[in-house]
Amino acid sequence: MIQFPGQHSAHAPAGPQAQLLDRLGDLLYLISAxxxxxxxxxxxxxxxxxxxxxxxxxxPARERRMAMAxxxxxxxxxxxxxxxxxxSFGTGRQLAAxxxxxxxxxxxxxxxxxWEVEYRDSVANRWATTANxxxxxxxxxxxxxxxxxxxxxxxxxxxxxxxxxxxxxQETSIWFQAxxxxxxxxxxxxFCGHQHAKMAFLVVVEPPGQFTAWLERQRDTARTPTDxxxxxxxxxxxxxxxxxxxxxxxTPAGSRVGPDLTHLAARRTIGAGTLPNTRGxxxxxxxxxxxxxPGVRMPPNALDPQDLQALLAYLAxxx
Amino acid sequence: xxxxxxxxxxxxxxxxxxxxxxxxxxxxxxxxxxxxxxTADTSLRLSPLQPGPPVRQVRLKSAYEGNAYAVxxxxxxxxQFNCVGCHGHGGGAMGPPLMDDxxxxxxxxxxxxxxxxxxxxxxxxxxGGKIVTGQVWQLVxxxxxxSGLLRKDVAPGRDDALYxxxxxxxxxKQRPLESSRPPQSEQP
Numbered sequence: 475m476i477q478f479p480g481q482h483s484a485h486a487p488a489g490p491q492a493q494l495l496d497r498l499g500d501l502l503y504l505i506s507a508x509x510x511x512x513x514x515x516x517x518x519x520x521x522x523x524x525x526x527x528x529x530x531x532x533x534p535a536r537e538r539r540m541a542m543a544x545x546x547x548x549x550x551x552x553x554x555x556x557x558x559x560x561x562s563f564g565t566g567r568q569l570a571a572x573x574x575x576x577x578x579x580x581x582x583x584x585x586x587x588x589w590e591v592e593y594r595d596s597v598a599n600r601w602a603t604t605a606n607x608x609x610x611x612x613x614x615x616x617x618x619x620x621x622x623x624x625x626x627x628x629x630x631x632x633x634x635x636x637x638x639x640x641x642x643x644q645e646t647s648i649w650f651q652a653x654x655x656x657x658x659x660x661x662x663x664x665f666c667g668h669q670h671a672k673m674a675f676l677v678v679v680e681p682p683g684q685f686t687a688w689l690e691r692q693r694d695t696a697r698t699p700t701d702x703x704x705x706x707x708x709x710x711x712x713x714x715x716x717x718x719x720x721x722x723x724x725t726p727a728g729s730r731v732g733p734d735l736t737h738l739a740a741r742r743t744i745g746a747g748t749l750p751n752t753r754g755x756x757x758x759x760x761x762x763x764x765x766x767x768p769g770v771r772m773p774p775n776a777l778d779p780q781d782l783q784a785l786l787a788y789l790a791x792x793x
Numbered sequence: 794x795x796x797x798x799x800x801x802x803x804x805x806x807x808x809x810x811x812x813x814x815x816x817x818x819x820x821x822x823x824x825x826x827x828x829x830x831x832t833a834d835t836s837l838r839l840s841p842l843q844p845g846p847p848v849r850q851v852r853l854k855s856a857y858e859g860n861a862y863a864v865x866x867x868x869x870x871x872x873q874f875n876c877v878g879c880h881g882h883g884g885g886a887m888g889p890p891l892m893d894d895x896x897x898x899x900x901x902x903x904x905x906x907x908x909x910x911x912x913x914x915x916x917x918x919x920x921g922g923k924i925v926t927g928q929v930w931q932l933v934x935x936x937x938x939x940s941g942l943l944r945k946d947v948a949p950g951r952d953d954a955l956y957x958x959x960x961x962x963x964x965x966k967q968r969p970l971e972s973s974r975p976p977q978s979e980q981p
Contacts (some may be wrong), residue, residue, distance in 0.1 A: 624953070668822075715925050718874055731873045764824040773925045 479742050479750075480659030480676050484632040488654040488679065491569055492635030498565045505558060516547075569635075573649045577615035580608060584620070584627030584640040586666060587673040587770065588733055588746040593689060602692035603721075605733035606746045608660075609678045610652055611685040617649040628664035631677050637663055652679040659747065668769035674747025691793075695724030696736050699791045707788025710781045715773070722792065732772065738792045745770070753786055760785065822862045855902035857934040861947045867935025868949050868961075870928055879916065883939045888916065892939045894967035899974065900942065905933045941966035 487493040583590040593602040610616045620629050622642035629648070630637040633656075638648040652658075662673035680688070699705050711717070712727060719732035738744075741751055745767050749755040758765070760782065763772040777785065857863035871877060879888030889897060898908045909929050912919030920929070938948040941964040948961040 713922065715923055718923055729873075768824045769822065773928055775925060 480657045480747075481633055482659040482661070484635070486633055487635060488633045488656060488658060489635065489650050489652045491650050492633060494565050494568055495635040498561060501561060502558065505554065509554065573615035573617055573651075577617045577649060578610065579617050579619065580610070581619040581621070582608070582629060582640070583623045584629065584662065584666070584673075585623035586625065587662070587669040587767075589673075589675045590623070590730075590733070591675075593692065600693050602689060603723075603734040604692055604737060604741070606675045606743065607678065607741045608675060609680060609685055609688050611682040612652055612655050612679050614682070615649055615651045617647055620646045620648065625666050626664050627662050627666050627673070629660065630663035631658055631660040633658040634677065639664055652677070655679045655681065657742075661747075669767050672746060672748045672767050672770075674743075676742055676747065691740070692737055694736075696722050696792050697724070699788055701787075703784050703787045704791050705788075706781075707784035707786070710777070710785045711788055714777065714781075715775060716785075719772070735789070735792060739790050740793050753790065756789060757782060757786055820861055823860075855906075855930060855933055857930050858902070858937070858943060859947055860934070861949075863931045864934045864938050864943065864947055864961075865949050866928075867931035867933070867938075870924070870932050871935055874920075874924065874932075876932070891936055892964060892967070894940065894970050894973070896969050896973040900937070900940075900969040902930075902933050902937065905936055906930065909933070935961075938964075940964065940969075942969075 481488075484492070484499075485496060487496045579594060581592040581594060583592075589606050589608075591604045591606070591608050595601055618629065618636075618638075620638055620640040622640040622644075624642065626642070627640040628637060629640055631650070634650045634652055636648050636650045638646050640646065656679055658677045658679065660675045660677055662670055664670075666673065699708060708725070711722070712725060717727040717729060719729050721728045721730060721734045721736065723734070723736040739751070743749060744751045744756055744759055745763070748767050749759065759772075760775055761777065762774045763770050764774055857867070879886060880891050881888075883892035884890050889895075896904070898904055898913055906929055908917065909924070909932060910919065910921040912921075924932070934943065935949075937943055938961040941948070941961070943961075945962055948964070950960055950962040952960060
């Protein structure tokens with residue numbers, strides 16, 4: 475059994491919005507439970523306290539009592555529903571509040587079946603592109619610009635209480651603030667094709683200093699490897715089918731069909747949360763991704779074993 | 794009125810529905826299918842002469858000609874690998890159009906395979922080693938769909954973007970011109 479990083483539960487809120495939603499959920503559950511018990515008790519009472527022999531059904535005094543009971547029950551039901559409506563409205567209002575202007579902007583594009591993540595900047599050469607792993611600072615609002623790259627996907631991080639559809643040709647946005655550092659798992663929540671289930675990502679919430687250091691590293695281009703095996707691996711990368719789809723900043727590989735690999739080795743998973751990012755998993759993935767994630771856009775690559783080893787050594791340098 | 798009893802009639806209807814259900818077949822998507830083992834060397838010969846007794850050339854079968862999924866994948870690669878950069882969406886631009894009946898280097902699957910893998914003079918890059926063989930064959934199938942050479946139920950019936958060109962499914966079959974047959978020696 476492979477141990478995956480990341481918590482994945484809507485009942486363990488890690489931010490104020492998730493907290494609000496969780497509280498509303500608990501309250502609705504409690505109200506429903508009380509209503510359920512009352513209804514069952516009333517039903518049982520009606521069954522066991524039935525009319526006696528010879529009792530006349532048309533007795534005006536009892537008739538009035540019963541009408542009163544029904545009116546009180548209807549009133550209580552209406553009051554409960556209005557209360558629930560107001561609670562839900564209040565929570566929705568708090569969730570929809572505009573975030574502060576100094577919020578971090580992250581652009582996420584859903585593609586079959588992975589997530590492209592971009593941190594844009596007013597200076598274009600400081601843009602950072604990564605995939606399937608979103609780092610955010612703790613305690614600062616983060617606004618996500620969500621786009622659909624091919625079909626409709628849905629961006630969902632249960633622990634942070636956000637879920638919104640990503641629609642091709644229409645930008646949507648959502649924001650959250652994370653107050654508890656940790657690694658949280660997100661998942662596509664709109665059926666999007668063959669590998670919808672294996673379309674996950676991680677949200678890494680870390681202290682601001684650590685986040686800034688991470689972002690600076692992501693903005694860097696990849697360094698040319700210094701050892702001969704790594705250099706050979708880079709040659710393999712640039713002269714084989716990898717370059718048709720993947721980009722490594724600082725090399726001629728610049729295609730944006732598949733995930734950007736500039737800092738691949740720094741990511742925790744491969745294949746959009748399909749496998750932990752280890753040398754062995756990566757080797758299996760490169761040689762035959764269709765075995766691991768059937769239907770994924772990456773084709774099987776029949777590489778020479780020595781070339782594969784060199785390529786793995788090169789990919790390990792992409793930190 | 795027919796003489797069949799209600800029982801026999803409902804049995805007949807049930808059998809008909811069963812037969813129709815059995816007749817439905819979902820096309821298989823073979824993700825790990827081994828592509829035809831063609832390389833630029835085996836797909837076609839440039840000379841009819843050969844040492845020793847002549848060996849009959851076996852025609853390669855393009856595995857994806859009848860598979861709608863593979864053709865739609867080919868369509869995707871056609872955009873993503875930037876074939877559209879020169880050929881447009883079939884209408885041609887810097888490169889020759891691909892939706893007409895004129896083929897400079899042949900219209901057979903083997904010819905198109907060799908054109909992609911080997912490259913051609915005056916601008917067509919050689920993609921050999923850069924696009925894996927299976928994907929080249931998917932591209933080959935799609936390129937033939939562009940001029941209506943594939944079956945209508947296999948050719949893509951829908952575009953993901955506004956291209957202006959008719960969908961491949963609605964394209965009239967463009968029978969390759971006799972004058973655009975490649976020289977005898979390049980025929981598979």
